[in-house]
Amino acid sequence: MAKKPNKHPQGLTKKQAKERTEAHPLAVPFLWLGNEKVIKNFIFVPLFGAILFSVLGFFYPLHHPAPWDFFASYTLIGFVAYSFVVLCAWPLFKLLARDENYYGEGGDD
Amino acid sequence: MINFLMSFSPSFILIFAGVLAAFIPSYPGRKGLMIGAPTLALVLLNMIYLQAGASGTNEFIGGYFNVAGIELTTLRIDPLSWVWGNIFAFAGILNGIFALHEKCKITDTSALIYTGAGIGAVFAGDLITLFMFWELLALSSVFIVWRGGKESYPAGMRYLAMHVLSGVLLLAGALIYGKETGTYAFNHIGIDAPGGKLLLLAFGIKAGFPLLHNWIQDAYPKSSVTGTVILSVFTTKLAIYALARGFAGTEMLIYIGGVMTVFPVFFAVLENDLRKVLSYSLNNQLGFMVAGIGIGSSLALNGVAAHVVVDILFKGLxxxxxxxxxxRVGTAKASELGGLFRTMPLTTLFCLIGAGSISAFPMMGGFISKSMIIAAMFEEHHYVVFAMLLFASAGVLEHSGIKVPYFAFFSHDSGKRPQEAPWNMLLAMGIAAFFCLYLAFPWGGYQVLYNLLPHEVAGEAAFSPYTADHVIFQMQLLMGAMFAFTLLKRFGLYPPERRAQILDFDWTYRRLGLNIVKWIDAMWGRLGAQIKMLFGKMFGGIGRRLYQVFSPAGAFSQDAPSGMAAVLTAGMLAAALLSVYFF
Incomplete structure (x- = not known):
């Protein structure tokens, strides 16, 4: 007895075919954005960008540097500031989060 | 006809259209007014300004009214008010398009009056006119807040209370200023002027100064789909105009602005409701503007005006x-969303353009305006606030640049497959997105933005955004921040989105203050009961005594012994004799 094919005629899995059917026609060429591998490896885009612009910054230094400027300082400022904000969210959430109906007025939606 | 229309503020056209909309049962008729009235106002204000320019001046003053002996100037179009007037009228058109699908008479009426009040306040030539439009702005907008449903009612009441307070402070400040200086003209005031501090506080409430900011995050996310878009434009930007007009160069504003840019960042990262995240983001962007006003140089004020224009566009977007x-989905909670790009690709695209603009990516709106303010801060050697603005720029990328589009449209697949937004919403978003890109376009785009600005972009206000070093260092900041996001996400250090109420300063009046009032009320009740009991006992005792003496069964009614009667009579005689002898 022949095995039931689990592939779509176009070489898509059932899940991919369903996703394609449900998607807006304009979104179909961009469905790869939801791919796990793409999401996982997206990290290399900003990493490459950060390295590229840091190197470019060496060749095109600021005309009016700040007193604290050094090589790739703005990359570091962006990285540290962002990380600080996000990591602060952990203790702040514990400190400031309450039940959604804390004020007894219901949610926002 | 044209001359007649040019004899008063274009704001009255919008207010009249708003009143008319309240009586028009036809939905297309009201929608026609929603788009037609701001369009007419936009055309008129530019005609008036061009006419003034043709006569060799860059200021038009008119629309005089005499009320109780005070001459009110309802139409003052100069380079500063012209910028705000233009973008307010343009935003009114966009709001009209965005709300085309909504069949709500209250929203249509309120939105038109609200837009008219905003434009009227911007063109006010004196503080009394400003006050009248200031209050109209509050009264008309609260109905838009209340359109959010039952839950929005308390938020609307708090919103109204804050804005009425702001209006009262403005009136008090204006009266003191007018009495001491002999004029109500709304020009530069300064904090040391009579009533100056009251006026600054009035403007500060509407501008969302730290600790006075909560009405924004309280009311805006609770309004309706279209209501929040309409609300985000006028009130806060009017306050920025008032500060730029009355308090440019007030050093205190540099630090207030610096704080305003930083603190909302920490709240925005905690919030789950994406409309509330954007409300914090709004506060953060206002901080850039307030800081720029504090510097007060031509470059800084140009930066502020440019940022108002692009902020209305990208924040609206x-x-x-x-x-x-x-x-489409019925919620804007990040925890409930994700993967919507599959069915809402155009909304995703427009949101990404808005996110890129607010994050100040090159070729997008905020890159020009925010850079002008930061450059002005640097030029004035305010390095601490300069560093705060850099920090806030990374924060903006976090909450508006990444969080909003990522959790709504990407992130995990929530399994929700809503339809794309209605055509009118897409059209409004498309126009806003186009201008976000166009006004930052290096070849002929940002020059259009420059032409709108109050000071000529030359000399000390000269600013070239697209120099290699500027673009590279901006990209360094953004790429560094984006790398941090991907790294934190990869290692599970990015906090998950959870449904919760995040406490902010409004806790002091919504919980602490309310509990104190409740406690005082309870104590007052108990005190009243105790006093009542004490009086009851006291008067009850006296009554009992009197009863014991005078009642039919009391002492006076009893037969007194003859001996006692003789003693009493002798005593009374003695008293009578003594009084006769001495007096």
């Missing part, structure tokens, strides 16, 4: 995209 999500 972000609120519109979240409004479209709320309209």
């Amino acid at each position: 972000l609120f519109m995209s979240m409004g479209a999500v709320l309209h």
